[in-house]
Amino acid sequence: MTNRSEAITPQHVVANKLSEKKLNLRKRQRWGENVIQTLLFVSAAISILTTIGTIYVLGKESINFFASRMWEETNKPIVFTIEAGESTFRVGDTGGEIEEGAIIRINQESMLVKSINGNVLLVERGYDGTEATAHEAGTGIYQGVKVSLLEFFTNTKWIPQIGEFGILPLISATLTVSFIAMLVALPIGICIAIYLSEYASQRARSILKPILEVLAGIPTVVYAYFALTLMTPFLQSIFGDVVQIYNTASAGIVIGILVVPLVSSMSEDALHAVPDGLRQAAYGLGATKLETATKVVLPAAISGIAAAFIVAISRAIGETMIVALAAGAGPNFTFNPFESAETMTGHIVRISGGDISYDSIDYNSIFAIGLVLFFITLILNIISQRVVRRFREEYE
Amino acid sequence: MSSKQHTSLAEKTKSTETFASNLSRRRRSGRVWLLIFQASTLIGIVALTALLINIIDGSFGYAAIQYSIDPETLAVDGVPLEELSKEELERIFQDNVSKGLYRRYDSEVPFAERSREDVLALVQERVVAPEIVQTWGLIDSITKKDEILMDVQEEYPDAAVEFVSWLTTDFVRNPQSSEPEKAGVRTAILGSLFVIAVTILFAFPLGVGAAIYLEEYATDNAFNRIIRTNINNLAGVPSIIYGILGLAIFVRALEALTSGTAFGIIDDPTTANGRTIISAGLTLALLILPLVIINSQEAIRAVPNSLRQASFGLGATKWQTIWSHVLPNALPGILTGTILAVSRAFGETAPLVVVGAATFITVDPSGVFSKFTTLPIQIYQWTARPQDEFRNIAAAAIIVLLIMLLTLNATAVLLRNRYSRRY
Numbered sequence: 001m002t003n004r005s006e007a008i009t010p011q012h013v014v015a016n017k018l019s020e021k022k023l024n025l026r027k028r029q030r031w032g033e034n035v036i037q038t039l040l041f042v043s044a045a046i047s048i049l050t051t052i053g054t055i056y057v058l059g060k061e062s063i064n065f066f067a068s069r070m071w072e073e074t075n076k077p078i079v080f081t082i083e084a085g086e087s088t089f090r091v092g093d094t095g096g097e098i099e100e101g102a103i104i105r106i107n108q109e110s111m112l113v114k115s116i117n118g119n120v121l122l123v124e125r126g127y128d129g130t131e132a133t134a135h136e137a138g139t140g141i142y143q144g145v146k147v148s149l150l151e152f153f154t155n156t157k158w159i160p161q162i163g164e165f166g167i168l169p170l171i172s173a174t175l176t177v178s179f180i181a182m183l184v185a186l187p188i189g190i191c192i193a194i195y196l197s198e199y200a201s202q203r204a205r206s207i208l209k210p211i212l213e214v215l216a217g218i219p220t221v222v223y224a225y226f227a228l229t230l231m232t233p234f235l236q237s238i239f240g241d242v243v244q245i246y247n248t249a250s251a252g253i254v255i256g257i258l259v260v261p262l263v264s265s266m267s268e269d270a271l272h273a274v275p276d277g278l279r280q281a282a283y284g285l286g287a288t289k290l291e292t293a294t295k296v297v298l299p300a301a302i303s304g305i306a307a308a309f310i311v312a313i314s315r316a317i318g319e320t321m322i323v324a325l326a327a328g329a330g331p332n333f334t335f336n337p338f339e340s341a342e343t344m345t346g347h348i349v350r351i352s353g354g355d356i357s358y359d360s361i362d363y364n365s366i367f368a369i370g371l372v373l374f375f376i377t378l379i380l381n382i383i384s385q386r387v388v389r390r391f392r393e394e395y396e
Numbered sequence: 397m398s399s400k401q402h403t404s405l406a407e408k409t410k411s412t413e414t415f416a417s418n419l420s421r422r423r424r425s426g427r428v429w430l431l432i433f434q435a436s437t438l439i440g441i442v443a444l445t446a447l448l449i450n451i452i453d454g455s456f457g458y459a460a461i462q463y464s465i466d467p468e469t470l471a472v473d474g475v476p477l478e479e480l481s482k483e484e485l486e487r488i489f490q491d492n493v494s495k496g497l498y499r500r501y502d503s504e505v506p507f508a509e510r511s512r513e514d515v516l517a518l519v520q521e522r523v524v525a526p527e528i529v530q531t532w533g534l535i536d537s538i539t540k541k542d543e544i545l546m547d548v549q550e551e552y553p554d555a556a557v558e559f560v561s562w563l564t565t566d567f568v569r570n571p572q573s574s575e576p577e578k579a580g581v582r583t584a585i586l587g588s589l590f591v592i593a594v595t596i597l598f599a600f601p602l603g604v605g606a607a608i609y610l611e612e613y614a615t616d617n618a619f620n621r622i623i624r625t626n627i628n629n630l631a632g633v634p635s636i637i638y639g640i641l642g643l644a645i646f647v648r649a650l651e652a653l654t655s656g657t658a659f660g661i662i663d664d665p666t667t668a669n670g671r672t673i674i675s676a677g678l679t680l681a682l683l684i685l686p687l688v689i690i691n692s693q694e695a696i697r698a699v700p701n702s703l704r705q706a707s708f709g710l711g712a713t714k715w716q717t718i719w720s721h722v723l724p725n726a727l728p729g730i731l732t733g734t735i736l737a738v739s740r741a742f743g744e745t746a747p748l749v750v751v752g753a754a755t756f757i758t759v760d761p762s763g764v765f766s767k768f769t770t771l772p773i774q775i776y777q778w779t780a781r782p783q784d785e786f787r788n789i790a791a792a793a794i795i796v797l798l799i800m801l802l803t804l805n806a807t808a809v810l811l812r813n814r815y816s817r818r819y
Contacts, residue, residue: 030713032715033713033714033715036715037609037613037715039605040605040606040608040609040613041609041613042605043601043602043603043605043606043609044605044606044609044610044614044623044689045623046602046606046685047606047623047626047627047630047685047686047689048622048623048626050630050641050682050685051626051629051630053641053645054633054637054641057640057641057644057645058637058640058641061644187436188436188439188440191432191433191435191436191437192433192436192437192440194433195430195433195434195436195437196437199430199433199434200437208437208440208441211440211441211444212440214444215440215443215444217736217739217740217743217801217805218447218743218798218801219742219743219744219745219772219797219801220743220745220746221743221745221772221775221776221779222447222451222743222775222794222797222798223447224776224779225450225451225454225775225779225787225790225791225794226446226447226450226451228779229450229454229779229787229791230446230447230450257443260440260443261440264440288422288423288426289426289430290422290425290426290429290430291422291426294429311632314632314634315632317634318633318634318635318636318637319634320634320635320636320745320746321745321746321772321776324746324749324776325776325779325780345634345636345746348636348639348640348750349636349746349749349750352639352640352643352749352750352752353749353755356752358648366640366750367640367644370636370637370640373634373636373637374633374634374637377632377633377634377637378629378632378633380632381628381629381632381633382629385625385628
């Protein structure tokens with residue numbers, strides 16, 4: 001970084017000084033530019049913050065879901081006023097069950113239920129460091145619930161009211177819906193892609209592609225209306241009464257229709273990228289158009305098509321409105337497509353639909369489900385990117 | 397030697413024969429598969445058509461309406477109800493409702509002060525009290541008109557059958573109501589526009605800024621690679637996850653900011669508590685940010701390098717080059733991409749349900765700290781109701797939504813065609 005003007009005119013001091021003023025070619029610090037660059041960098045970094053925020057929020061609330069004891073109203077009152085020292089008391093007949101060994105809470109005090117004799121509870125007062133105080137007759141009892149990871153992933157019941165938190169029924173419904181959706185979307189999507197890329201004339205393509213784009217641009221809530229008011233009655237007219245009003249088949253088929261444009265456009269891009277030389281070579285060897293398309297072009301584009309599959313599956317798993325309206329409200333551990341069942345996304349929407357209170361069992365549970373959902377889709381997306389990179393056929 | 401030639405000739409004829417016999421089979425399977433490919437494409441078109449027909453079918457059609465008192469019997473001296481004077485209407489009202497009810501309405505706003513339209517509306521609501529007992533779709537209404545009329549005669553002898561268009565100008569102008577005949581989508585449309593405005597305000601500058609950084613500044617180091625991969629992954633995250641994120645961050649953690657209490661603006665703090673337009677707009681902004689970035693990146697990448705070189709050659713700084721040469725040339729592409737992303741946000745429902753759109757709201761939003769509902773939310777809630785009439789107004793609302801989306805997308809296509817340049 002030597003000053004060039006110095007090197008050129010060492011003799012003329014005055015001129016040197018003048019030119020130094022005019023001709024300073026050293027890179028100037030431009031603070032404005034730096035500020036702008038920093039701002040731009042910050043906007044780019046926001047995406048990282050979003051991811052970190054998502055993982056942090058989902059993780060934190062999920063840990064709360066598993067770690068902390070949540071209090072459920074049993075609607076069971078205590079019959080007589082109990083004093084601070086009493087360790088046995090009578091409870092009312094109404095309301096939910098209280099189990100032996102459970103932690104219960106009356107007002108601010110936690111108690112450990114040692115044994116139950118009819119309606120009389122023997123408890124350890126002032127459990128968990130709470131203070132034993134007197135409680136008035138008629139006060140409601142809350143029962144503490146803790147969800148273990150094992151229970152979360154193996155229990156086949158999801159009934160928050162009685163403390164059953166098994167995600168399996170939600171997952172089974174998600175899988176059924178996604179499977180049906182893929183059954184519809186993959187063959188149709190691939191066929192459309194092959195037709196558009198290998199057979200269709202320029203004119204046909206210019207008509208068909210916008211139609212598919214329109215199909216892709218329709219909001220999912222419109223598809224949900226479609227599923228509920230047309231697809232379900234249609235299925236009922238074919239299969240009869242076995243089809244319930246809310247069922248996973250209808251939701252699955254409509255999600256299939258929803259992701260067809262995604263599969264077809266991604267697959268078509270992949271097929272389109274296969275160089276024409278391969279097709280010419282196949283024709284040269286006497287292959288028919290079909291043989292060229294399915295035995296030469298399709299295998300050459302398989303990485304792109306596989307990626308399209310995986311993205312479509314991830315989309316189907318994350319789809320919400322269609323299942324929320326058409327698949328039913330109420331977790332149901334079944335793989336029967338004609339029965340109503342609630343998916344992970346459908347459950348989150350239903351639970352958070354009303355004014356959900358913070359730190360309630362429902363509030364925390366949607367984060368736990370959301371975390372599972374987030375990881376499933378994230379893994380699928382990463383796999384799809386890997387597949388494209390790993391199996392891509394490179395052509396000059 | 398000759399025998400060898402002989403066999404090879406025989407083999408050749410044989411293979412020619414098998415080739416010939418195979419050929420027709422191969423051609424046939426080619427034709428069959430072509431049919432299958434075409435049929436699949438047709439299914440796509442049929443699905444779209446069925447969807448549209450289904451919506452139109454729901455928006456118009458016959459409705460059996462049952463009146464407590466037939467409006468025709470209320471006509472005075474042959475003058476129909478709608479054309480009666482205020483005094484006559486008031487008398488009808490007084491004659492047909494209980495004294496207590498009359499007094500209640502009179503104490504709310506004295507009848508002397510009420511306008512004629514107001515009294516007419518009261519008579520319609522309280523005296524005539526039309527109740528829709530059943531509705532039919534457009535297709536049924538056209539093809540099975542006689543059956544419908546007979547059915548109504550049998551089941552609801554008092555009911556009148558009218559052809560109803562659920563999509564009317566009143567439907568667009570009216571606020572939400574618990575009665576389907578009066579319900580409209582004004583609150584929802586305004587809510588949607590407010591939310592989208594917030595979304596654009598945040599997503600556009602941030603998205604374009606990130607795209608400029610990634611395309612013009614970012615070197616190929618680990619951190620920038622992580623940003624790139626991360627954006628691709630974010631684009632694939634289900635929208636409902638963004639809803640959960642919005643619920644935890646904007647609605648709950650930043651409640652003081654998003655409910656407006658930190659700014660001293662208190663817009664119904666008892667019910668809004670963070671479930672406001674700004675929370676919804678920010679959530680959707682996060683949702684479409686990856687799309688805006690990816691689309692803008694492509695637009696910026698399409699600007700030829702020679703333009704940048706020329707600008708640098710004239711002594712422009714990096715930012716001058718970007719601001720005066722790269723961005724103007726990339727702008728049509730950026731705008732098209734942004735509009736497409738915005739139209740995605742416009743139709744998004746799930747994240748807003750989670751963020752907490754109001755279930756029932758009849759007041760227009762007044763600012764970013766208001767409670768809100770949006771058009772897709774409205775459609776969702778109406779579709780979820782079991783009554784037919786709500787399905788009908790859901791269909792009408794879908795038409796409104798689709799028209800708005802079509803306008804947005806048409807703008808994008810126009811922009812693309814008008815300003816796209818080829819180098």
